[in-house]
Amino acid sequence: MFDFVNPVMLAAFIPTFIFVSLTPGLCMTLSLTLGLTIGFKRTLWMMIGELVGVGIITALAGAGSAVIMVKHPEIFYLIKYCGGTYLAYLGINLCLSRGKMAINLTQQQQFPSHNELISQGFITAISNPKGWAFMMSLLPPFIDTSKNLGVQVTVLVSIILVIEFACLNLYCLSGNAMRHFLQKSSNVRLLNRIAGTLMLAVAIWLAFF
Secondary structure, three states: OOOOOOHHHHHHHHHHHHHHHHOOOHHHHHHHHHHHHOOHHHHHHHHHHHHHHHHHHHHHHHHOOOHHHHHOHHHHHHHHHHHHHHHHHHHHHHHOOOOOOOOOOOOOOOOOOHHHHHHHHHHHHHOOHHHHHHHHHHOHHHOOOOOOHHHHHHHHHHHHHHHHHHHHHHHHHHHHHHHHHHOOOOOHHHHHHHHHHHHHHHHHHHHHO
16 A cells, blocks of 8 residues: 555544544534434434545545536535525424434334435535535645555545544444433433534534535
8 A cells, every 4th residue: 555655644644634523513513413312323324424425525626526516616505505404404393302303202203214314414524615625625735646646545535434434433422422311301302402403503504604
């Protein structure tokens, strides 16, 4: 691998991305929220969609193809605002203790389907403008133009996905711990409101920033 990737750049890239990925952001907040409401195992399906989205962004940014988003911003903004609206809808339902994501101790709870969770993670990742901006600014300094570009991008994408998955798990498990701590009949409404507020924050962030 080191024949195609500069080991010095790689050694600098890994701690840099760990720090950035651990910083609270759109996808990490979503993972925390879902861990809080639907639990760790179900949130893994959202992570699949999120990682696919991050992988696509990283690969395109590394290959320079992200210029499409600059030339056709209307596509980007359509995805962005639709995603924000959908997350706001989920957040409002959570605040009202309604919908599949709300915790309900009085009857059998229905959860979002696997496809719904995968789609939610993918849309959140792919429509995050900060994700595109970050990848386009982060990757170039760590790419050695004297070495094979395809191999370097593949290695960097792999490292990013491993780190991203670990951080998503950390946030989700934190939310899941809060869920077990607060999951009493007297706290369920408060728990739903906390999760709903977080989801609304994600929606506003996605739509306006």
